[in-house]
Amino acid sequence: MKPPTPVENLPALRALPLEADDARREKQQALLLVGLAKTEAESLLSEYLKHQGPPFSTNFNPPQTPPHSIPVLKREDLPSSIYKRLALIQSSFQLLTRWFASVHTWQSSLNPNAHNLANLLQMSKRNSDALSKQLNVILDQEDLSSPSPPSITSAYNQKVAGYFVCKSYLDWLDQAQIDLTILVSESAV
Helix, strand or coil, rough: CCCCCCHHHHHHHHHHHHHHHHHHHHHHHHHHHHEEEEEHHHHHHHHHHHHHCCCCCCCCCCCCCCCCCCCCCHHHCCCHHHHHHHHHHHHHHHHHHHHHHHHHHHHHHHCCHHHHHHHHHHHHHHHHHHHHHHHHHHHCCCCCCCCCCCCCCCHHHHHHHHHHHHHHHHHHHHHHHHHHHHHHHHHCC
């Protein structure tokens, strides 16, 4: 009787743990990136509101419906499949990246001396883009371009849109952390 061939001599089997390790590492990296982005964005919304003036800097009561195509998280509408949720999170970060570029441009004009806010908006844009790309890797999908945000000319409407962008970004970071924690824990088994 011939002894069994060691696993290291079978290329297909030898590659499986490495691929699984790579996939697990990608998921862990995405989870770490979300944690870092959340830490960096902790003061984003309060910093944003502080620089907008009344009624934003006082008791701002946002409209019920966000303007245009800002991806607002509605947890009750999330799909039950974790991969479908992650795909939705990925597309939201991709769209928010474009929105952050617009908000940064508007704030440069509306609040040219708010350097900390400008830095937070730029950092959030970069992190949103990085998360979108990292989720593309995990989901093994192409990076499809999202539509550009619509042009908003009214200063008040720009401020409202900026509020929803900052708030939505924080909400999507929370959901991404929840789902990636589940995904990483399932991968460890």
